[in-house]
Amino acid sequence: xxxxxxMRSTRQDNLATMHKQIPSEIAEQVxxxxxxxxxxxxxxxxxxxxxxxxxxxxxxPYSDIDxxxxxxxxxxxxxxxTLQQDLLAISAPPGEGDTLRALEVTxxxxxxxxxxxxxxxxxxxxxxxxxxxxxxxxxxxxxxxHDLAILMTKIRQRSIALTGPSAADLFDAVPKAxxxxxxxxxxxxxxxxxxxxxxxxxxxxALARIWYSASTGEIASKQVAAEWGLEQLPARHRxxxxxxxxxxxxxxxSALVVRKAEIKAFIDYxxxxxxxxxxxx
Numbered sequence: 210x211x212x213x214x215x216m217r218s219t220r221q222d223n224l225a226t227m228h229k230q231i232p233s234e235i236a237e238q239v240x241x242x243x244x245x246x247x248x249x250x251x252x253x254x255x256x257x258x259x260x261x262x263x264x265x266x267x268x269x270p271y272s273d274i275d276x277x278x279x280x281x282x283x284x285x286x287x288x289x290x291t292l293q294q295d296l297l298a299i300s301a302p303p304g305e306g307d308t309l310r311a312l313e314v315t316x317x318x319x320x321x322x323x324x325x326x327x328x329x330x331x332x333x334x335x336x337x338x339x340x341x342x343x344x345x346x347x348x349x350x351x352x353x354x355h356d357l358a359i360l361m362t363k364i365r366q367r368s369i370a371l372t373g374p375s376a377a378d379l380f381d382a383v384p385k386a387x388x389x390x391x392x393x394x395x396x397x398x399x400x401x402x403x404x405x406x407x408x409x410x411x412x413x414x415a416l417a418r419i420w421y422s423a424s425t426g427e428i429a430s431k432q433v434a435a436e437w438g439l440e441q442l443p444a445r446h447r448x449x450x451x452x453x454x455x456x457x458x459x460x461x462x463s464a465l466v467v468r469k470a471e472i473k474a475f476i477d478y479x480x481x482x483x484x485x486x487x488x489x490x
Contacts, residue, residue: 230369232263235274238309241299243371246278246314249292253280255319256373260364265430270459271303271410273313273336276371277364279379283318283351284332292316293335293343302337311337315360325381327390328355358383358391363428385426389487392419396480402473409472410462413453416479423486431457442478449475 231239243257261275262268301309316332331354339349362383364376373379396419399405405412414431417438421429429437435454439447449471456462465472 231259232268234268235263235310238274238299238312239276239371242274242276242296242312242314245295245299246276246292247372249288249295250278250280250284250316253282253284254372255279255281256376256379257371258364258368258373258376259371260360260368260376261313262430264369265367267430268310269432269457271311271457273303273311276312276314277360277368277376278314278316279319279373280316280332281319284316289316289333290348293333293339293348296335297340297343300335300337302340313337315357317357319379322357322361323379323381325383325387327358327384327387328353328394329357329361330354331357355391355394358387359395359422359428362388366428388426389423392423392483393487395419396483399476399480402469405472405476409466410453410456413449413465413472413475414457416476416483417450417453420479420483420486423483438479441482446471446475446478 239259246257247254256277256279258277258279259275260277262272263274296312296314299309300312303311312335314335316334317329318332321330330351332351333349334354335343342348361376361380365380365382368376370376396416399412399416414435418429418431418434420441421427421434421437424441432454435450435457438450439454442450449465449468452460452462452465452468456465
């Protein structure tokens, strides 16, 4: 048997073993995604890790399927583009697919993260927010991504290796200072209403998670972070976070998005609290 066939057989065996740990409702979609990833990147593939809501807190109506793909060298443009086009066929906008969930696939080159440095570079990121651009043939370039410090901390904390070594064995730990820098760089993105308009639910919940992480040093699911945040907030800000949590669990988010002034007040308050915590550590 050729080396290439042995590698494919090993990956299939690994996936079959890990299949039992994957929520049954997404097992088939995860398998299809791995087949596509292997088809395009098998010659440079080191690992595929499943992480996020599928393992931490449970899948909710709008939850993505989060995959980190690690390769052993930079990708050529053809591989980057054709991979993303094929992933479009097995992904659906959040809440819109009967059998498919939204995929979020991040691809990194191992030598960009090991040894660790901040901010690291990502090869590509596929997500439903890019669907219209990808259909039009518009692709994001390689870029430095501070969010990888948060993602790598999360993956080392809890993930499944669908193929390749565990995240703890493959990646360096992210230093506390870099983790905090990533939290700070993330909240800096949200300054004015256009920065969160149309994505109010996710931004409010992201701030709850960042606040939780800045306070505890840990990473929690959106639901856990929201419930924690509701206990910390003064009464005047609780409704916004409670509405965002309810929308995440499947409720209509129309009651949230119309509260423009309250959302801005919540965001300003959460950012102030987070900044205070990070500056004191």
